[in-house]
Structures are given as structure tokens and as C-alpha cells.
Amino acid sequence: MNPLCLMENVKKTFRIGEDLSVEVLKGIDLKVDEGEFIAIMGTSGSGKSTLMNLIGCLDVPTSGRYLLAGREVLGLLDDDLSELRNTHIGFVFQSFYLLPYATVLENVLLPTLYREKTAGHVERRAAEILKLVGLEKRMNFRPNRLSGGEQQRVALCRALMNDPEIILADEPTGQLDSKTASEIMNLLSDLNKKGKTVIVVTHDATIASYAGRVIHIKDGIIIDE
Amino acid sequence: MERIILNLKIALGALGNHRLRTVLAVLGVFFGTLSLVIVGNLSDSLSLKTEQEVDSLGKNLVIVFSGQLRRHGPRFPLATRATNLTLDDATAILYAFPHAKEVSPSGMKAFPVRYQNTVLKAVAVNGVAPNFAEVRNFEIASGSPITEDDEKNQRKVAVLGPTTAEKLFGDENPVGKTILIRRVPVQVIGVTVAKGSDISGADQDNQIFVPLKTFLRNFTNKEYVNSIYVQAAGDSVIPSLQKEIVALLRIRHKIRDGMKDDFTVVDLKDVNTLKSDAMGMITILGRTAAAASFLIGALGILSIMILIVNERRMEIGIRRAVGSRKKDIILQFLLESSFISVTGGLIGILIGMMASLVIARVLSYPATISVPGLITAFGASALSGVIAGIYPSFKAIQVNPVDIIRS
Numbered sequence: 001m002n003p004l005c006l007m008e009n010v011k012k013t014f015r016i017g018e019d020l021s022v023e024v025l026k027g028i029d030l031k032v033d034e035g036e037f038i039a040i041m042g043t044s045g046s047g048k049s050t051l052m053n054l055i056g057c058l059d060v061p062t063s064g065r066y067l068l069a070g071r072e073v074l075g076l077l078d079d080d081l082s083e084l085r086n087t088h089i090g091f092v093f094q095s096f097y098l099l100p101y102a103t104v105l106e107n108v109l110l111p112t113l114y115r116e117k118t119a120g121h122v123e124r125r126a127a128e129i130l131k132l133v134g135l136e137k138r139m140n141f142r143p144n145r146l147s148g149g150e151q152q153r154v155a156l157c158r159a160l161m162n163d164p165e166i167i168l169a170d171e172p173t174g175q176l177d178s179k180t181a182s183e184i185m186n187l188l189s190d191l192n193k194k195g196k197t198v199i200v201v202t203h204d205a206t207i208a209s210y211a212g213r214v215i216h217i218k219d220g221i222i223i224d225e
Numbered sequence: 226m227e228r229i230i231l232n233l234k235i236a237l238g239a240l241g242n243h244r245l246r247t248v249l250a251v252l253g254v255f256f257g258t259l260s261l262v263i264v265g266n267l268s269d270s271l272s273l274k275t276e277q278e279v280d281s282l283g284k285n286l287v288i289v290f291s292g293q294l295r296r297h298g299p300r301f302p303l304a305t306r307a308t309n310l311t312l313d314d315a316t317a318i319l320y321a322f323p324h325a326k327e328v329s330p331s332g333m334k335a336f337p338v339r340y341q342n343t344v345l346k347a348v349a350v351n352g353v354a355p356n357f358a359e360v361r362n363f364e365i366a367s368g369s370p371i372t373e374d375d376e377k378n379q380r381k382v383a384v385l386g387p388t389t390a391e392k393l394f395g396d397e398n399p400v401g402k403t404i405l406i407r408r409v410p411v412q413v414i415g416v417t418v419a420k421g422s423d424i425s426g427a428d429q430d431n432q433i434f435v436p437l438k439t440f441l442r443n444f445t446n447k448e449y450v451n452s453i454y455v456q457a458a459g460d461s462v463i464p465s466l467q468k469e470i471v472a473l474l475r476i477r478h479k480i481r482d483g484m485k486d487d488f489t490v491v492d493l494k495d496v497n498t499l500k501s502d503a504m505g506m507i508t509i510l511g512r513t514a515a516a517a518s519f520l521i522g523a524l525g526i527l528s529i530m531i532l533i534v535n536e537r538r539m540e541i542g543i544r545r546a547v548g549s550r551k552k553d554i555i556l557q558f559l560l561e562s563s564f565i566s567v568t569g570g571l572i573g574i575l576i577g578m579m580a581s582l583v584i585a586r587v588l589s590y591p592a593t594i595s596v597p598g599l600i601t602a603f604g605a606s607a608l609s610g611v612i613a614g615i616y617p618s619f620k621a622i623q624v625n626p627v628d629i630i631r632s
């Protein structure tokens with residue numbers, strides 16, 4: 001079986017000013033199979049956020065090879081990257097990033113706006129997903145009326161809306177207390193057991209312990225698996 | 226469609242934080258469409274009204290008035306009087322110019338009129354030639370018109386305007402009855418069809434017509450008339466005919482070079498032109514006001530959209546992360562800005578239609594809805610929104626989702 005993500009000697013260099021550039025990723029080799037639960041660990045500045053952006057197709061490598069679901073990402077147009085993100089990746093962020101002026105339901109429906117083919121009753125599907133995380137009664141609330149844990153569950157629903165293969169979570173529990181954090185991590189574990197590939201970026205070992213495989217990154221290279 | 230509605234719902238949520246600014250932006254577009262719609266409808270009403278007036282007065286008419294007319298002002302009061310416009314002048318015009326198809330001299334003076342106990346103190350009594358009804362486009366509602374025979378035999382007969390007939394007779398049928406005009410008994414032989422007011426604003430239904438000869442001999446005891454209606458053979462000959470009549474009458478009235486005419490030749494087209502010139506000015510003013518309003522509206526939308534795009538950088542980043550393409554973002558913000566402007570536009574069109582109906586009624590103009598005016602107004606409102614949205618939407622796609630997520 002082909003791996004879901006395959007990175008070979010991926011490098012990422014950022015230009016700072018005219019002739020100064022910083023190499024943030026110095027040759028990453030990474031293989032993620034479908035159904036894995038991976039934690040990427042590293043201190044701030046280690047390059048783990050940049051790696052996450054590359055995996056999530058928010059950015060493209062400077063050199064190397066990156067295959068996502070069998071497609072070469074390097075050299076793709078902006079529109080194609082958008083389509084890849086829309087269909088294969090579900091993002092969960094530390095600060096939730098819900099639209100404050102939209103309802104919970106509208107937030108969850110956001111990814112469906114950019115699908116070529118939406119499976120008929122998107123609202124019914126959104127309601128089902130919200131029920132899965134116990135928020136079916138809060139559908140018409142604004143996010144500011146929800147607790148942090150509830151907001152992150154809404155964000156998780158948004159990530160699941162287009163049924164992507166990969167859930168990419170960047171410090172998903174960074175703003176939550178430990179009890180709520182474990183609730184969110186249990187949800188991610190459940191999703192993983194149902195077949196989703198989960199990649200969590202974190203600096204917290206407790207969070208990483210939920211993962212089946214932990215990748216340590218330091219100074220732009222993977223130091224330990 | 227569902228997507229558009231969802232996007233608009235989200236946008237309305239975001240605009241909710243800037244109600245005052247949004248209302249101001251909407252107002253600009255509202256006033257723009259309002260003035261476009263009103264100007265469009267009213268100028269249509271006015272040209273329809275003028276057309277109706279000209280037709281009601283008679284086709285291809287050149288009118289010779291005795292004395293100098295004041296050309297400015299709503300009516301045509303005499304500035305100077307003259308007593309030398311005669312039936313011979315009328316005959317001369319008819320014989321001198323082949324383009325003069327018909328001439329119809331007429332005299333006019335106000336007299337007291339009485340029927341039994343009803344007395345009207347001053348009714349305009351017109352002495353008219355038998356061809357008058359045809360030239361001036363009067364129709365007989367009941368009874369019969371003034372004939373050649375009536376004129377030749379100087380009969381004391383009269384045709385009444387419907388308003389005069391109503392005032393004198395009420396529901397009674399006036400035909401066959403005898404009225405007193407300045408104590409002279411006159412038999413009513415007909416009533417004209419109602420025509421409303423003429424182009425100078427005078428009521429054409431409150432007057433009495435008698436044969437010209439009867440008028441001159443029995444009522445005024447003078448030899449001159451007040452006006453000669455000349456019907457031209459066609460629309461195109463009117464200007465030259467007008468000049469020829471002036472030249473002929475100057476000779477006949479022995480007016481030396483350098484002296485003023487003692488008569489006035491009016492082409493109804495002149496009056497039309499004056500009116501449409503005035504309307505042209507109003508139209509230009511209205512359009513200028515509309516353009517200024519649209520500009521203000523568009524600037525208002527531009528400013529609120531820039532503000533909103535800055536405020537919604539997180540939203541844009543998230544939308545990009547969940548898979549929106551740049552063109553989706555552009556379309557989204559263009560949709561939002563045109564939504565704001567079209568809202569103002571639709572309100573403006575609605576209120577503009579009502580306002581122009583009210584204005585038309587107040588001015589007693591025929592109420593018309595100018596469809597091209599409506600389309601222009603709607604198009605202009607939509608366009609100002611789209612144009613105002615271009616810069617903000619290009620600002621929006623410069624948002625890089627990576628920058629948003631990192632912060």
C-alpha cells in the first residue's frame with residue numbers, strides 16, 4: 001500500500017531580506033501510512049510548525065519530494081493546493097480559529113463552501129458530526145458562548161466536515177486545562193480508531209503519549225523516532 | 226445558491242459590528258438610485274405631458290398673436306397690445322404661402338354669461354372660424370359644431386366647453402337652450418369634449434365658442450382679432466413658414482426696419498424646446514447628484530470593506546486553510562460589497578418610484594415609470610458595489626494563511 005504522506009529530503013528555506021536566508025528544514029524524510037496516529041515533537045524554533053505547514057499544503061517545500069495521497073505537491077499551483085487541503089486535510093489549531101460572528105453550524109459548514117461536489121445534505125451531515133461530539137444542542141450558538149473545550153470540538157467538527165484522510169492538529173490542547181485536553185485527545189484517538197490518520201504537533205509529552213509513533217525534530221532535522 | 230446565502234449570512238454577522246458605517250454606505254447608493262429613478266421617471270412624465278399638450282392644441286400649429294408676448298414665464302400675457310391683426314391678415318397668409326394649409330383667426334374676450342338664475346361673471350368667449358375645431362383639435366361631445374352657414378349668417382349660436390356647460394346647466398342638457406352673453410341671447414348648439422389645460426396652462430374646457438362674425442359684430446364691435454392659428458402643411462416647413470409670416474405681416478402692418486413687431490409668431494415647438502431645455506437641466510443636475518451620491522456610496526463601501534477585510538484576516542486565513550481558492554475569496558468580497566450597494570439600490574428604486582408618483586400627481590403630470598431609468602439605476606448601484614469591492618478583495622487574497630496560523 002502506498003503511504004498517505006511521503007517526504008524525501010524535504011528542505012525549506014525562508015528568505016529574510018535581500019541576501020539572507022534561513023534554512024528551517026534541512027532534509028526531512030517522513031513516511032505516514034493511512035490510519036497512523038503520529039505526534040511531532042520539538043521545541044519552538046525546531047521547525048515543527050514549518051513541517052506541519054508543509055504536510056498540510058499551506059506551504060510548499062523549497063526542494064525535495066512530497067507526495068500527498070499519491071500527488072506530487074512541489075510545483076503545484078495555488079488553486080491545486082487549495083483543493084488538496086479541502087479534500088485531504090482537516091486542520092485543528094491551538095486558538096480554535098472559529099469565526100466569532102458566525103454560528104457553530106455555519107463554522108462547521110465552512111469547508112463545504114469550497115467543495116466541487118457536496119454530498120447533498122451538508123447541514124444534516126454537520127448536525128450528525130456535532131452530535132458525535134455532543135454539541136448538537138449548541139448548533140445555533142455563537143462561539144463566544146461556548147467553553148474552550150467546546151470551541152475546540154467545534155473546530156474538530158469543521159476539520160471532519162469534508163471527510164479528509166488526515167487530521168492535522170497544531171497544539172490542539174495548548175489553551176485547554178488538562179481535563180478538557182484529555183477529552184480532546186480521546187476524541188482524536190477515537191477518530192484514529194475509526195480509520196483517520198491523525199498528526200499532532202506538540203511540545204507536551206503527555207499529549208504525545210496518545211500517539212502510536214512520536215517523531216522528535218530539532219534544528220530542522222528528525223533526530224529520533 | 227446555498228453557498229451564497231451562507232456567505233451572506235456570515236458577512237451580515239461581520240457587518241453587524243459596523244452598523245452605522247454600513248448604513249452610511251447604503252445611504253450613498255440609496256440617494257444615487259433615488260435621484261436617477263426620480264429624474265428618469267419625471268423627464269418621461271414631462272415629455273409625455275408636453276406631447277399630450279401639443280397634440281391637444283392641434284398638429285403643426287403656428288400661432289400669430291396680436292401684440293408682443295412676454296416669452297418667459299408660465300403663461301403668455303401680453304406685454305404690449307395691438308389692434309391691427311385682421312381677418313385680411315389671415316386671408317393674406319393663406320393665399321401667400323402654400324405651406325399654410327389652414328388659417329383660423331379668432332378673437333377672445335371675457336364676458337358675463339347668464340342662464341336663468343346662474344350668472345358667471347367672466348367667461349372667455351371666443352369668436353372662431355368654422356375650421357377652428359379641426360385646426361385646434363376640438364371635438365364635439367354633443368350637439369353640433371359651428372358651421373360655415375352659422376358664420377355667413379352671423380347666427381347667435383354657441384358651443385360651450387364642458388366646464389362652462391356644467392357650471393351653467395348642471396345636469397341639464399344645454400343643447401337647444403338659450404343663454405345670455407353680455408345680455409345678447411345666444412342659442413347653445415353643442416358642447417366640446419373635455420381637453421384639460423393647454424400648453425400655457427389655461428383651462429380649455431371653461432370657454433365659449435361663437436362664430437367669429439357674430440363675435441366681432443355683436444360682442445366686441447371691433448374689426449381686429451387676437452390671434453390667427455395657422456396650420457402648416459408639415460412638421461418640416463414650420464420654421465420657414467414662421468419667418469415668411471413675420472416678413473409678410475411686417476409689410477402689411479407697415480413696420481419699418483429697426484422697429485419691433487406688433488405681433489408674435491409662436492411655434493409650439495419653441496415652447497416644447499423651452500420646456501425640454503428646462504427638463505434637460507433638471508436631468509443633468511439629477512444625474513450629477515446621482516453620480517456624486519454613487520461616488521460617496523462607493524467610497525463608503527470601499528472604506529467599510531477595507532476595514533472589514535483587515536478585521537477578518539483570521540477568517541480569510543481559515544477559509545484558505547479549509548480550501549478556498551484565491552478567486553473564491555475575491556468573489557466572496559465582491560459579493561459582499563455588491564450586496565451592500567444593491568440593498569441601497571433596491572431601497573432607492575422603491576422609494577424613488579413612490580416619490581416620482583407623488584411628484585407627478587402634485588404637478589398633475591401623467592405618472593410614468595421609466596424602465597430604462599430603473600435598469601440604469603439598478604445597474605449603477607450594482608456596479609458601484611463591484612467597483613468598490615475590487616481593491617479590498619485584492620487586499621484579502623494577500624493574506625497568507627501561514628502567517629495567520631502562526632500568530
